[in-house]
Amino acid sequence: MTVRLTNTQIQQAAALIKAGELVAFPTETVYGLGADATNPVAVKQVYQAKGRPSDNPLIVHVHNFDQVKALAIIPTPTVAALVQAFWPGPLTLILPIKNNALDASVTGGLKTAAFRMPNNAATLKLIELAGVPLVGPSANTSGKPSPTTADHVLHDLDGKIAAVLDDGPTKVGVESTVLDMSVVPPVILRPGAVTREKLLTILPKVLDNKHHVATNEVPKAPGMKYRHYAPEASVIIVKDAQDFNAAIDWALKQSVQVGLLATDQILASQDKIRFKEQFSLGDSVVSASHKLFDGLRYFDLYPEVKIILAQGFEPKGLGTAYMNRLEKASGTHYFEK
Ligand code: TXA
Ligand code: MG
Structure with missing residues (x-):
């Protein structure tokens, strides 16, 4: 059953974000752990709440493409074509960022950052009302399966976050496709529901991470090197x-x-x-x-x-x-x- 979120609840959540608090939000993929991406103190609390290694950068969630253009360099018109085709939706784009546009707590000190516009009306409204982009790693304890319900979020993070916006179970269930648009040809760093086949309707060429990363190289999506999704058994x-x-x-x-x-x-x-x-x-x-x-x-x-x-x-x-x-x-x- 889908829970209807009232405007008041979304406004309350936006006020918490503006005050530097952590609020978990629904997306079409998994629940995210939201904080003001322009507030390094709040962003650091996200890592603490998750127990996440600080060299694993976060996705910046936006409610329109203009928010991306304010922070990132758009290396090719293909980026706008991807946005047009797949946003809002489960596609995260890695783009080079403008100098000092984002704090190192968000980017892990990289010169690129990850951007995504999630396909969830309540969360898009939340980002708009907060007036800032939101960082949003999956709202689970680091290493555990990503949360697809508000109950999963509370199981892992109750007491560590101010609120969760409950919009029922997520639809897709696996996290967004992460596509590195800072390199030519683009590379899929993490497969998701925007599949290689779908990307090839817009891009002439796209590489898979496994073909791209030599074994002695640092993994390109830093998060991919950690133990993940592991149950007890x-x-x-x-x-x-x-x-x-x-x-x-x-x-x-x-x-x-x-x-x-x-x-x-x-x-x-x-x-x-x-x-x-x-x-x-x-x-x-x-x-x-x-x-x-x-x-x-x-x-x-x-x-x-x-x-x-x-x-x-x-x-x-x-x-x-x-x-x-x-x-x-x-x-x-x-x-x-
Ligand atoms: O579906 C999703 O993407 C969910 C929802 C909440 O939006 N979020 C999510 O975030 O899965 P997270 O933090 O669990 O995964 C982000 C992935 C990590 O593998 C991270 O290493 C990679 O994106 N990443 C972030 N910034 C990057 C960058 N500048 N370069 C390469 N990889 C990056
Ligand atoms: Mg995660």
Whole structure:
């Protein structure tokens, strides 16, 4: 059920932001942890509340392209074309910034910054009323799955933030595509719902991060090097649906309780006696992406479950983003027959 946010609530949230407080906000991807991007004291509190390493820069959330132009250098007209095609929406653009336009607490000391216009009416209004762009990392404790509901936010951050604007579960469920437009050709640093295929309708060429970063190089999206999305139990990816039986056999031999994170079809075909808990990913890669983080968090309620067998999807389209998050949650651990 979608909760309607009243204008008064959004105004209250904007007043808190202006006063330097932290307010979590809904987006179409995951909930963000908002603070005034022009207030370094508030921005530092964001890192503290999340327990986030300070060399991992934040996304600057705007309500229109003019806010970006005030801070960043627009290296090519293609940027405006991307904005036109995908904003508001799950695409974050890395752009070179004007001298001293943003504090090092936001950029991690880089000469570039990340910008995004989220597709959520309440949050766009919040940014407009606050009168400043908002930093907004995912509103989770660093290392935990990103929050897709206000309850997830409160589970991790209750008492550490002033408020959360509750707009019900997020739609997409995986974080935005991060596209580096400060280099030629542009590079996808983090896959998301604005897929490579969609970007290629606007860009003549786009590279994937894995082809771009040499192993001895510092990762281009600093956040990608940290442990992420990890529940308490070990996550093991079952790449082929027909291997679930064998994977359960194997897990039971380890003498531990097993949890299944899979589509309805897989869950219906398994003998319930053989596993302890289950969480449905729905019936497609779209529903699976929407539910993945909720599912990973679900198993933390059952500490006796030590192994989560999680369904893989083909890494194409949205499947690329889904598999990227699942690989991180599992430490790239695949079931092998
Ligand atoms: O969907 C999303 O993007 C969500 C919602 C709340 O907007 N936000 C989010 O923020 O996922 P966060 O902080 O969890 O992830 C931001 C990513 C990190 O991997 C970070 O390293 C990268 O963007 N990033 C930020 N600034 C960068 C920069 N200047 N250059 C390269 N990567 C950057
Ligand atoms: Mg995050």
